[in-house]
Amino acid sequence: MSSPLLDIQNLHVAFSTREGLVEAVRGIDLKLAPGGTLAVVGESGSGKSVTAYAVTQLLDRAARIPKGRILFRGEDITRADPARMKALRGAAISMVFQSPRTALNPIRSIGLQVMDAIAAHENLPKAVLRARALELLEAVRIRDADKRFDAYPAELSGGMCQRVMIAMAIACNPSLLIADEPTTGLDVTTQKTVMDLIAGLTAERGMALVLITHDLGLAASYCRDVMVMQQGRVVEAAPAVDIFRHPSHPYTRRLVAASPTPTSTVEELVGEAPRAPRATPRDPRDARVLLDVSNIVKRFDSTLAVEDVSLTLKAGESLGLVGESGSGKSTLSRIVCRLADADGGRIMFDGVDIGAIPLRTFHDSPWRREIQIVFQDPHESLNPRFTAFECIARPVRRLAKLTDAAQVKRRVEEVAERCGLSRDLLTRFPHQLSGGQKARIGIARAIAVEPRLLVLDEPTAALDVSVQAVVLKLLDDLRHDEGLSFLFVSHDLNVVRMMCERTIVMRHGRIVEEGESHALFRNPQAAYTRDLLGAIPHFEPVQTATA
């Protein structure tokens, strides 16, 4: 290996917090050759972002580097003075951040911001700066760059903002680009264009790339080398091909297994042998229709969020609702759940027009307990003032009409156990629980009243992939054991394919395609579905069951 561009040796980063010094990074080593591409992969709390910020000295005030060295082109920059770092940042090392909308100055035009980035290192006349900035905006494929030059970030989409951010980062041709979760929060098709852009530009200009991500697929698709981090340590570092084919560390193995692929099953995610086909009590195809939704329309101000959507769901069936942000899938799920009113259309549940029951009194109707919902963000879906027990018990008292305290207690404990929650967790408040535990409580609360239909609104979107795997397994088991019907809303096509027999693809409030999941994924009919499927970052791990 020629002399490395970036050489991190035994780096430690600690934060002083109320509970004392907390080590976020505990001795990592990293080498990156000029022009190399490296993905740093890990779940939340692994220290992957902290490492990146340590390199550029953009850590916040509470952080210290007690041990270790960071060499850049052989120069020790661990404790370089601010002036030296300022000269390096942007000119030699650049960063692209997550949440591009907030990463740009909201009240300065994007053109000026790119000009500022160039002017930080090169003393040029205004006209030249402007021409250079325009070139950069064109290089990141912003259409009509001269017209958009004076636009403000609020006028651009998230993907566009990220392109501007990339333009700023590469403005002075740095030799290292660090991208910190550059596509988190972006839709999957936007993610693909942004990542293709980053990969293309860095290759074209000979920049080295460090991609920090939680997404194994993304790492495998865009980087030659992968480094997996867990709790501040490197557990495995190897070429991407090897890591996915033969993960050697148990954590990597678990992580690879837990990442959904186009062929994986729910059992494989949690590392269980595929189960024998279930003896389904009855074939859902013969079952009667449980939910019949027709011609739903929903407007927000003047824009149509849901436009004439119809769907049916049979008893015991699981229906997937897939789409990108703004597709209307979440709005539709709230309407079906009778948490929001539609502006038109009919909702028949088990032959009864529940859409006709006014929203104001629906909580008192006997149908309330039949349709329950699990929300997207487990951190947001529990009342911070209630214990886990109270969260589950309240609907039991209200809807299942259990009044006897002992009976309620028994029911809550039963459901909690069913969802894999130990009894001592029930006395805790939400802030004392992990994300996975909160997700389980959210599920327990929903199934505690024995509904027939469970609406799942991106139930795992906020969870780390290994936690997602176990939650998905839990949901799948529950459905088969309790005979529930699912309306499963998600942006993740692989997850929907595993969880649902049928899938509906939505875009701009309309249904684009609908069909049996396996057929739809194998042979998508609509162009948009094909785009969606094509945009998923792929890797093909060899089955690890034998390992």
Place this chain on the structure above:
Amino acid sequence: MSATLRHAGWVLRGNPVTAGAAAGALMLVTIAILAPWITPYDPIASNVPAALQPPSAAHWAGTDQLGRDIFSRLIAATRLDLGIAVSAVLLSFVAGATIGALCGYAGGRIDRYVGRLVDVLMAFPLFVLAMALVAALGNRVENIVIATALINLPFYIRFARAEVNVRRHAGWVEAARAGGESHVTIVLAYLLPNILPAMAVQISLNLGWAILNAAGLSFLGLGVQAPTPEWGIMVAEGARFIGNGQWWLVAFPGLALMLAVLCFNLLGDGLRDILDPRMRT
């Protein structure tokens, strides 16, 4: 409950300023309650031969133009000033939190109108409004309370409304609806307890403001009338003598006002820091 107390104790040990402010506020309340029994002199009886004496061992804060002991009058006034402030803030808190929470939860057109109205009211010179209200309702103590409560009302409505609004579509509120809770239960048992800590901050800060406001009105001769001991009136009466160098007539009631407001403000700031370290200013 004991866990909450233990937590409060732990927090106060880490915030000595807040602990001091809390102790000060507690002392003020104690003085207000015990006022009639702990004044060294009669706060109203005049003693003209002893008029305008500077602070001494006998009269810690000196005497006023009628020879009344200023220290005794300060103590006696604590009850009235705190009483006005507390009852005004309590009134506006109860009314404002309820209106605000209901509007914020209901949303829709009424909520928008209320929101706009409150925004306009808040930016209006509220002290002028209070003056006009006292003028309209009559020059009495009750009306000072009502005027102070009314001009505080928009703050609470706005605050409760904003706090409820950000939580209205939170998963746990929607979950409560899916769990069959009635709207009233959701507002009272779910939302209000969650916004209460933040409201406590507002209440504390507002108490200081209400004290200043009531004292200001009395200073102008509205509301409380002489010879009732009240900090604002005491300053107003002392104002005539400041040009002759008799500073204690103004300085001590001024100091009392300042300390009272300081206690509640620091307490409010401390509570805010404890509740949300990010909002530390």
Place this chain on the structure above:
Amino acid sequence: MSTLLNIGRRVGRHLLASLPALFGVVLFTFLLMRVLPGDPAAFFASGPNAGQAEMAQIRETMGLDRPIPEQFLRYVGDLARGNLGQSMTTGQPVMADLAERMPASLELTLFALVLALALALPLGIVAALRPNSLIDHGVRFLCTLGVCVPTFVTGLLLIYVFYYLLGLAPDPTGRIDIFAAPPPGITGFLLVDFLLVGDLAGWKAAFGQLILPACTMALFVLAPLARMTRASLLAVLGSDFIRTARSVGMSDWRVVVVYALRNALLPVLTIIGIVFSTMLGANVLVEKVFSWPGIGSYALDALLASDYAPVQGFVLLIAVIFVMVNLTIDVLYGIVDPRISLK
């Protein structure tokens, strides 16, 4: 050009939006008169022994015997013609009284606002740039104390120190020495008028009278302004786009001035509007302490004498000023924040 057009449109929209607020104030002042204790006719009658016939006649000429809605319409009509009624204490039309005293109040308030801003902005900025430094703690201490001392106490203590103890300030009554000749009323602002006629001695005297009340008022609003400047600058400095600016190697000066300050000023601008209206209220207190011949003390004297027409006029005038101030703030906000005009 389009910016100008945009501003024009915003001014128009804002004026329209403030109409309901103004209407509310008019209604309020009307009701104020209606609910006031006592019979207005009794005030205008020739004396306590006025006969029934005389009272009835007064009622008729004043329109008090008409139904309330009609009286309200008449009231609005009077307002539209600039007729705010008569003051019983001065015997003058309220409109004339207010016009005469207005410059005194405005001069004091504006001078105090400028003074407060000139102090508060730098203090807040320095405190935010060096959080937890000695300066920061000093500013925080000052701010905490500043909001706790009532204006009328500050004013009196300033008089005690600068007039009684040090003898630096003149007798704290009025805008001008009673023996000094006032300048010709050009703008009504004494400082400006003295300068215009080139009377430097007069200017100095007027300045001496103005500085104590202005300081009193400035001290009162210093705290919220400095506090808001500090808080908003701190928040902006911690935001993502500042990190971005640093990550491309921009100089500290550019990061602070171009990126942070402009964003931080937005909430400060909002606060200035609220501060100004607080000052309009505090005016009454300060004017009383310094016997300042402004609209505040005029309204207060009238109020204490149960002379309600001036009070009504005062409240209405304050409402109009308030609308103008908010309009100005709104336009400034639109200039600083491009996002507003996007909507």
